[in-house]
Amino acid sequence: MRTLAFSLLCLVTITGSAMTRTEADSLVARGARAYSAGETATALALFDSANTVFTSPALLYNIGNCHFKLNDVPHAILFYERALRLAPGDADVRTNLELARQKVVDRISELPSFSLGSTWARIRGGRDADEWSRRALWACLLFFLCLAIAVAMKGRNARRALFGVSALLFLGTALSIAFAAFRHDELTDDSEAIIMSPKVDVRSEPREGSTVLFVLHKGTKVTILQQENTWSEVQLANGSVGWMPPASLERI
Amino acid sequence: MAKHIRTLIALAFLFLAVQRLAAQEITFTAQVDRNSIAVGEYVKYTISLGNARDRFEAPSFGGLVVVQGPFDNSSFTIINGRMSGSTSRTWVLTATKPGKYTIGAAKVRVGGGIIETQPITIEVAKGAGQQSDPNATQGQSRDPNIFITIGLSQRKAYVGEQIVATYTLYSRYSGLETTKETLPKLDGFWAENVELGEPSWDPQFSTVNGLQYRTAILKRQVLIPQRAGKLRVSNYTMECVVNRSFFNRGTPLEVKSNAVEVTVTDLPGNAPASFNGAVGELEMVVKADRTQVKANEAIELTVTYAGKGNLKLLEAPDLELPSDLEQYDPKVTDKINVNAGGMSGSRSYQYLVIPRHEGDFIIAPIEFTYFDTRSGSYRTIASEPLNLQVSPGDGTAAAVQRPNKTDVQVLGKDIRYIRTGDLDLRPTGEHLFGSVAWFAGLSAPAVAFVLFLGWRRKRETELRDVAGSRRKQADKVARKRLSDAEIALKSSDRTAFYDALGKALHGYVGDKFGLGPAEINAANLRAHYMRYAGGEPVAIDYIRLMEACDMARYAPVEDRPRQQLYDEAAGLIGRTEQLVRA
Numbered sequence: 001m002r003t004l005a006f007s008l009l010c011l012v013t014i015t016g017s018a019m020t021r022t023e024a025d026s027l028v029a030r031g032a033r034a035y036s037a038g039e040t041a042t043a044l045a046l047f048d049s050a051n052t053v054f055t056s057p058a059l060l061y062n063i064g065n066c067h068f069k070l071n072d073v074p075h076a077i078l079f080y081e082r083a084l085r086l087a088p089g090d091a092d093v094r095t096n097l098e099l100a101r102q103k104v105v106d107r108i109s110e111l112p113s114f115s116l117g118s119t120w121a122r123i124r125g126g127r128d129a130d131e132w133s134r135r136a137l138w139a140c141l142l143f144f145l146c147l148a149i150a151v152a153m154k155g156r157n158a159r160r161a162l163f164g165v166s167a168l169l170f171l172g173t174a175l176s177i178a179f180a181a182f183r184h185d186e187l188t189d190d191s192e193a194i195i196m197s198p199k200v201d202v203r204s205e206p207r208e209g210s211t212v213l214f215v216l217h218k219g220t221k222v223t224i225l226q227q228e229n230t231w232s233e234v235q236l237a238n239g240s241v242g243w244m245p246p247a248s249l250e251r252i
Numbered sequence: 253m254a255k256h257i258r259t260l261i262a263l264a265f266l267f268l269a270v271q272r273l274a275a276q277e278i279t280f281t282a283q284v285d286r287n288s289i290a291v292g293e294y295v296k297y298t299i300s301l302g303n304a305r306d307r308f309e310a311p312s313f314g315g316l317v318v319v320q321g322p323f324d325n326s327s328f329t330i331i332n333g334r335m336s337g338s339t340s341r342t343w344v345l346t347a348t349k350p351g352k353y354t355i356g357a358a359k360v361r362v363g364g365g366i367i368e369t370q371p372i373t374i375e376v377a378k379g380a381g382q383q384s385d386p387n388a389t390q391g392q393s394r395d396p397n398i399f400i401t402i403g404l405s406q407r408k409a410y411v412g413e414q415i416v417a418t419y420t421l422y423s424r425y426s427g428l429e430t431t432k433e434t435l436p437k438l439d440g441f442w443a444e445n446v447e448l449g450e451p452s453w454d455p456q457f458s459t460v461n462g463l464q465y466r467t468a469i470l471k472r473q474v475l476i477p478q479r480a481g482k483l484r485v486s487n488y489t490m491e492c493v494v495n496r497s498f499f500n501r502g503t504p505l506e507v508k509s510n511a512v513e514v515t516v517t518d519l520p521g522n523a524p525a526s527f528n529g530a531v532g533e534l535e536m537v538v539k540a541d542r543t544q545v546k547a548n549e550a551i552e553l554t555v556t557y558a559g560k561g562n563l564k565l566l567e568a569p570d571l572e573l574p575s576d577l578e579q580y581d582p583k584v585t586d587k588i589n590v591n592a593g594g595m596s597g598s599r600s601y602q603y604l605v606i607p608r609h610e611g612d613f614i615i616a617p618i619e620f621t622y623f624d625t626r627s628g629s630y631r632t633i634a635s636e637p638l639n640l641q642v643s644p645g646d647g648t649a650a651a652v653q654r655p656n657k658t659d660v661q662v663l664g665k666d667i668r669y670i671r672t673g674d675l676d677l678r679p680t681g682e683h684l685f686g687s688v689a690w691f692a693g694l695s696a697p698a699v700a701f702v703l704f705l706g707w708r709r710k711r712e713t714e715l716r717d718v719a720g721s722r723r724k725q726a727d728k729v730a731r732k733r734l735s736d737a738e739i740a741l742k743s744s745d746r747t748a749f750y751d752a753l754g755k756a757l758h759g760y761v762g763d764k765f766g767l768g769p770a771e772i773n774a775a776n777l778r779a780h781y782m783r784y785a786g787g788e789p790v791a792i793d794y795i796r797l798m799e800a801c802d803m804a805r806y807a808p809v810e811d812r813p814r815q816q817l818y819d820e821a822a823g824l825i826g827r828t829e830q831l832v833r834a
Contacts, residue, residue: 024677054677062670069667082638096667133684137693144697148704184685250305 024050028059035062037210040069057087057128064096073103074219074250078194081221081252082093085187086128104219129187132180141177143169193234195220202242206231215241222249258324277323278304279338282369290377292329292351292462294319299358299369300340308360313345314353316374317396317463320344346462347376348392379402388460390510396463398423400470400509401489402436405594408515412562413625414594415475415514417485421451422458422465425494428501432491436511440474440483443794444564446472446590467555474595476562480518486511510543513545519623524632532561538618538635540605546643551605554636554763555582555618558598561625563588569620574613577640580604607642614639723832726763730756730825734818741814749814750805753821758797764832794824 031046044066051059064079080097083090127135143166189192200216204211206228215223221243222234231244277303289295295316301308310322321343347353352375357368389400398421405416419436448469457464470488470661477483488509516636533578535558541552564586573579580603588597604614606615624631684690713764714721733756740749758772765780774795781791797820804810804817 019337020679028675028677029672032670035670050677051680053615053680055680056675058671058675058676062675065667072401092668092671099665099667130684133690137690139701141697144701148701149709151705180685185682192364 011077019050019053021054024073026211028062032060038135039067044070051220055086057083057090057093061090061093061096062084064093064100068096068100073100076100077104077221078250081192081194085252088128090182100219105217106220108220117249127179127183129180129183132176132183136173136176136180139169139173142173143173147251190251191224193232193251194223195244195248196224197248199245200248202234202240202244204239204242205235206243208245214240216244221252224249224251254267265494278302278362278367279833280304280308280362280367280369281356282355282357282372284355284372284374287373288375288377289576290349291314291347292459294344294346295374296342296564297355297372298340298342300338300355301360303336304339304360304362308341308358310341310343310370311358311369313343313355314633315349315632316345316353316355318343318346319346319463324695345374347374348389348396348461348463350376350378352376352608365610369461383684385460386457387510388420390458392463396424398428398492398494398505398507400507400756402485402488402512404475404512404514405483407513408517409477410517410531410623410625410628411477411480411519412529412565412623413477414532414560414562415477415595415698416446416592417473417475417512418592419470419472419488419509420555421468421507422460423467424463424465424495427494427496429493429502430490431493431497431504434487434489435471436488436509437484437486440476440479440481440516441485442476442562442565443521443589443597444474446448446474446592448472456654472592475514476565476700477514477516480516483516484511485514516694519629522625522630524621524630526619526622526632527623528567529632530557530561531625532559532563532622533624533626534559534561534620534622534650536618536620536633537637538638540615540638540640543639544641544643545607547607547610549606551607551640552605553605554600555603556600557620560594561622562595563595563599567634568600569618571603571618572616574606574615576609576611577613577615578606578608580606590790590794607640610644612639612641613701656776706784717798722763722766727825727829730760732820733759735823739819741818748813749818750801754798754801754805755818756825757794757801757821760828761794764774764828773778781828787831790824790831793820794828797821797824799824821824 027046027050030045031050032038034046035043035111035117035139044063047059047066048061051063059078060083064076064083067073067079068076077097077100080093080100083093086095118214146162146166150159150166153159153162198217201212202214202216204213216246217237220236223237225233225235225241227233232244232246232248232249234244235241279300281302282297282299284298292361295746297313299308299311304517323340323343325342326337328335330336337768342812345355355372355374360367361368385403386402387401387403388399391401401420401422403418403420403828409415432798448471451468451470454467454469458467459465470490475485490507492503492507493502493504522773537556537558539552539554539556541554545551553571555564555568555571568582568584571579579799582601582603584599586597588595588599615635617634619634621630623629654811658823708806733752737749737752740746740752758769760779761767761780762769765776766782777795778788778791781787781794797817800812801821
């Protein structure tokens with residue numbers, strides 16, 4: 001009897017801790033209602049609790065909006081960046097991120113990227129890893145289907161044409177997989193971070209008292225190059241590099 | 253003047269009578285009609301000198317104030333030829349504060365000596381009657397004859413609440429000429445003077461603690477505190493000359509009022525957003541001169557604040573007009589009275605509004621919040637929304653000047669709204685890329701394709717080799733036919749048995765060696781069997797069995813039992829299979 005009770009208790013705790021999709025959906029719906037009623041803090045708490053187990057670009061975007069409304073610009077930027085990683089082409093996220101960035105003190109001119117890179121970026125477009133993965137699956141299926149039909153075909157010309165098409169499809173499959181891999185790398189890459197403390201001195205060495213190279217303010221995005229003794233070596237968009245004390249960053 | 257003349261006449265009589273008085277005994281006494289009074293009550297003090305005509309000195313009154321007097325009185329009496337006379341002088345005194353007062357000794361010089369009266373003590377109790385203005389009482393205590401008071405309508409106020417300050421002169425002197433005035437310093441107040449004209453004496457006397465004064469209001473101001481804390485209204489100072497007459501150059505005096513403090517409280521912190529400093533008892537009226545116009549015709553929109561309060565410090569209201577309405581700076585009209593009651597009246601803002609396009613417009617309610625001093629809380633008044641109906645303009649010059657198309661005006665910038673509905677939630681960290689399902693999905697078509705190719709190749713070779721397939725099937729077909737024969741054997745159907753057995757034997761070799769029905773003969777069979785090692789005896793047996801079967805089929809001859817024939821056929825087919833496979 002006691003074992004039964006114990007196992008029941010375990011079951012309850014397990015189901016209690018692991019949120020189901022339905023529960024998360026209802027949390028999000030309540031959050032949206034609170035947001036529209038102007039209770040932004042409540043909405044943020046609800047969205048955050050749903051975000052502990054589940055995620056989606058739209059949810060991250062909503063959380064970013066809440067932070068923005070609560071005047072917490074660095075966190076708003078952080079969540080917009082996270083949303084953008086999952087959905088790189090989302091126009092709403094980009095617009096709001098742009099607005100949030102206008103509130104950041106530091107203005108850093110980005111290094112001009114070489115033209116091949118931007119073309120590459122254009123081809124990659126705003127699709128995320130999963131989208132490219134799905135495309136790879138379809139392209140792969142079509143490629144083999146096409147190949148099978150070509151093999152089965154009797155007419156010489158039709159066969160040749162189909163082989164051409166399947167060659168293209170093969171190229172498409174390979175590229176899709178490559179893009180998916182690239183996006184996935186970006187997604188799991190945690191080298192980028194947002195500065196959370198209002199002001200931080202960036203120094204030449206990873207210790208207090210070394211030369212201050214420049215001063216950054218909250219909301220600025222940096223790339224973490226390496227870490228030493230909890231200090232982080234960061235790089236700005238304009239190429240400047242320096243060491244930053246711990247606990248002033250949050251990784252995207 | 254009249255009093256002096258009377259005194260002179262009296263003295264003349266005394267002078268005439270004095271020879272006869274000389275022999276009389278001289279008396280000198282002081283007396284009061286009562287020894288204890290209350291503040292504001294009077295005591296009569298009289299000094300009498302009997303049988304002498306010398307001048308006496310007035311005593312010090314020890315803090316008591318002379319209300320009236322001195323009055324002189326002389327009397328002569330002639331009784332039996334003896335003349336006696338007395339002179340007395342009387343003052344009416346009062347006290348402004350309770351306490352014990354001593355009227356000092358009066359002195360008179362008679363002959364060679366000085367005669368003194370006894371000092372008199374007067375007890376003054378607290379006044380039971382109507383309380384005099386404490387402000388005036390305080391002024392009176394500085395100088396009972398002339399003083400200035402600062403009267404405030406209230407000593408405690410909120411920031412922005414109006415206080416009326418009245419500066420009043422109290423004087424008991426007959427003549428007064430002002431030479432210099434210094435207004436109080438007003439730190440932290442916004443002041444507005446009340447128009448009074450030239451100060452003049454109030455026709456009514458006012459009594460302070462029993463003393464009568466002539467009063468004049470020197471100045472009146474409306475003070476509006478601008479910050480919280482203890483704010484001070486400093487002294488009002490006036491230099492003047494009193495008692496100036498033809499004979500007298502008068503006495504210069506400096507009269508100072510007391511300084512007054514006002515405790516100013518900050519307004520409560522929960523001010524609504526529309527509050528911009530209005531304090532008092534106010535109302536707001538929003539009016540448009542018309543609500544149905546043509547495009548490009550002007551509308552006059554008037555916002556009027558009326559009531560009592562700091563009207564002069566009010567700011568223009570924020571009009572939130574639809575962007576298609578053009579708005580001009582307002583004209584401000586004040587009808588504000590500043591008087592003893594404070595500042596009251598109205599202030600109007602007249603806006604000229606010109607709709608540039610036709611359509612129905614709603615002018616949103618204008619909110620006005622003021623701090624209500626009666627209830628000590630904020631009160632918000634919202635006007636009714638105004639509906640404007642603008643019909644198309646008649647194409648006058650003004651309408652044509654503007655281009656028909658205008659850019660969409662950006663009125664504000666804000667982030668876009670959140671996503672609602674299904675957010676397509678996924679467990680964190682779960683990606684399609686690299687998952688087992690994805691790899692499976694990717695490799696499934698490849699595997700399917702390879703299988704397809706294999707199947708196809710097998711089928712192709714089989715199609716290419718029809719004979720082979722016949723040969724492969726030969727055994728199966730023959731066994732099928734043999735089983736038919738077995739059925740016939742069991743049912744003792746002779747014709748069917750031999751039919752089935754014959755077909756089985758013929759069909760088998762036909763299929764096995766790729767022979768047509770016409771090609772099945774002894775020579776052909778032998779040749780084919782000969783290709784296999786040990787095929788000859790099988791061929792001989794097979795040919796003999798076929799012949800036996802044919803004999804039984806087409807002629808009524810049965811040299812062997814059917815069972816034996818059947819067994820032999822099955823055995824021969826098995827032996828042939830063994831030969832082919834070996």
